[in-house]
Amino acid sequence: MSDCIFCKIVNGDIPSSKVFEDDDILVFKDINPVAPVHLLAIPKKHIASLAEATPEDNAVMGKLLQVGSQMAIEQGCTDGFRTLINTGRVGRQEVYHLHVHFVGGPEVLPPMLKR
Numbered sequence: 001m002s003d004c005i006f007c008k009i010v011n012g013d014i015p016s017s018k019v020f021e022d023d024d025i026l027v028f029k030d031i032n033p034v035a036p037v038h039l040l041a042i043p044k045k046h047i048a049s050l051a052e053a054t055p056e057d058n059a060v061m062g063k064l065l066q067v068g069s070q071m072a073i074e075q076g077c078t079d080g081f082r083t084l085i086n087t088g089r090v091g092r093q094e095v096y097h098l099h100v101h102f103v104g105g106p107e108v109l110p111p112m113l114k115r
């Protein structure tokens with residue numbers, strides 16, 4: 001996808017602060033962090049959102065969670081973190097290339113959603 005910002009990061013057309021890369025996925029620091037640690041784990045393949053993921057994507061989805069988790073711990077989330085995927089309009093997704101947020105730091109995070 002030529003107009004996708006995260007595809008541009010995968011291709012190296014836009015710089016990013018990478019913490020992990022292999023043939024399938026990339027983990028990098030969010031440019032506008034909401035906590036001391038804020039990583040994004042993305043598949044290199046363009047998948048617009050979680051709603052577009054297919055059974056063929058199951059292995060890479062698992063890898064995003066497992067590797068992202070290890071990277072969050074390595075970056076300082078030694079006592080837990082939050083994992084988040086925003087999907088579509090209702091989920092307030094801003095970048096339409098599937099990404100998993102890993103958020104944390106020394107302090108306990110606020111509640112996830114207001115009741």
Ligand code: AMP
Nearest residue numbers: 005016029030031032086092093094095
């Ligand atoms: P979402 O609302 O789940 O689509 O979140 C998109 C996230 O991408 C936001 O947290 C942004 O701060 C982040 N973001 C947007 N552009 C970049 C970029 N060039 N490098 C790193 N993170 C980015």
Ligand code: ZN
Nearest residue numbers: 004007046097
């Ligand atoms: Zn993309």
